[in-house]
Amino acid sequence: MNILMLSDVYFPRVNGVSTSIRTFAQSLARMGHSVTVVAPDYGPGSGQEQHDSDEFELIRLASRVIFFDPEDRLIRAPELRRIMPALAARHWDVIHVHTPFRAHRMGVRLAELTGRPTVETYHTYFEEYIGHYLPWAPAPLLRFVARRLSRMLCHGVDHLIVPSEQMAEVLRRYGVTTAATVLPTGIDLSEFARGDGTRFRIAHDIAADRPTLVTVSRLAVEKNIAFLLQTARRLVAEFPRLMFIIAGEGPDAPRLKRLAHEYGLDANVRFFGNLDRRTTLLDAYRAGDAFVFASPTETQGLVLIEAMALGVPIVSTAVMGTATVLRDARSALISDEDVDAFAGHVARLLRSPELRAQLSQAGPQDARAWSTEGLMTQVVALYQRLAQERPLPRRGAQAAAQQG
Template sequence: MKIMIVTDAWSPQVNGVVRTLTTTRREMEAMGHEVDLLSPLEFRTLPCPTYPDIRLSLLPGRKVARRIREFAPDALHIATEGPLGWAARRFALRHRLPFTTAYHTRFPEYVKARTGIPLAWTYRFLRGFHAPARAVMTPTPAVKADLEAFGFDRVVLWSRGVDLDVFRLQTSHRLDTARPIFLYVGRVAVEKNVEAFLELDLPGSKWVVGDGPALPALRERYPDAYYLGVMKQPELAEVYAAADVFVFPSKTDTFGLVLLEAMACGLPVAAYPVSGPIDVLGDSGAGVMHEDLREACMAALNIERSTARAHAEKFSWRAATEQFVGHLHPARGEDRQPSARPVGATGTMD
């Protein structure tokens, strides 16, 4: 099957969305599918306000239309709600091309944290974007229930996986500081609530791995913590293996791929009992969830690394990708008729 994925999130960004799409494409190609990925790398871009690491494509409509026509996909998936996503959505609706979408991040919660805009307003906007999709893929039952509560239709589950060969049990001395070592990995931004981790009165030492707009202020405010930038996966696996507890302070994540990575390296998790950790950890015993994050951190020290690893082994990227492919809606012959019309025949392409 020829599958086109349209995404506003792509390299050099380092986040869960990019990693999910990268791995999903690799798995689909291994399954024999032909995958075309349309990303901001093909467009002129400008930095997103308040988040310059994210690049927004400028006036992408004509090129998006041309790319879809040229590839003539059997199935179209729109992964994000940015400029490329809107351009692909507009083309698909105009030409009656069925498509699916995904809800990767709790964008309304991020917007509220940054601007104070009420959740209902942003959810209403997003509901309009996703409404024509044949399926809206979301990573956990909790997020699915939230979207349905805000009026989203045709919401389905698309889980996530972890590379168990890269993220594995190993001996590592990458973090040579006082023990116990408490570790955070991820984007360093206000919505990730990293400050809640750094404020904790914990024994040993704290490490933060990642980058983001909040990093300079946190480094200045919490100079006793240790900081590393963005790391490649093999190096990151060594960091996980060298720590004693993975601390996940976010209350807005839809899933949290880093939870799986940490557990695959045998690192138990401490988190709040919120969507994301609840769905990933469940009653596995691989982590501790508590409203008092310090209590969760201290209790997680008693978890065996083998317990965390065993739970991570239940998450396969192949199974997650098969789930994704199963949700796609291939175009029928009548849906593909517009692609037979010569590009530019009416003087426009979008």
């Protein structure tokens, strides 16, 4: 199949959407399909060339910085007009949109020009995110706008992919009636067969017997990392040598670093920024005695699956998409979002080498349920069904539509 993927975000911007797109594209290409990804150009010095791939085509479009979210980019409107004829002239079996901004607009227009079916993945729980980026606007108004916009966008495509049943239920409550398939992204397990925690500890002078927690996340308010810092503050009373590794970058980093200092955790918390996903990030995961996570807004929670695959015991809340990932997991301890309760679960794990070994051994087995191998087969079946339901238009009619 010839598959076009459109997104307003991609690497070097590190988040779950970028990871999901790359996982989809690589997996589909390895299955023999032709994949083209269209994404923003982040400009010189961004390091985006490190994320190019010879497995699928990547087209970068000129973009500008978004004033309230400088990590992200908005594809420039003239670029859309420039690229549209070339994309419309190519043969696509399906158009897969991953984000709701310029990429969505591009996908809907290409569907009109080519007659091809559109799929959109609802990656982000915007109702819970938007208030953190527009704090000056009334919260009820923002929620109303997020719900209304979600309905409009979802009704503009032929089919939705939703990463979890919890998110599908949210969309039903919004009044979305577009056909939807619950289908998580999953991970390529072969990428998580490596990693050396001892190497990471030696490189960063963390003693082998020092109790160590790890989290991997974009540093944003909605990820609830401040709660994890409160948990660490509670734990140092019993574990004064505790080390908390935080891997990731984001707009909340300055506040989180101030909090760590205010909590007296300068010797117990280290911020490592974005680490290389193929090397040092895997080492960082494996350096942990426990992986901790408490985000309430995930549509899936890929980092939990990654921790499972690497055999790192997990302590996490289970809300939205993380509830789906952790539902039958034997590698995790589930906690309420309460500092005492969460700290109690972590302390229990740190006290017991036997419990850590038990959860660690179960992790890779839990992760197998989220392997891309089976999940991508379902994606291809969905693509094929949609393509069959909407046959290619006659060449003459297609050309006329493009000229119009």
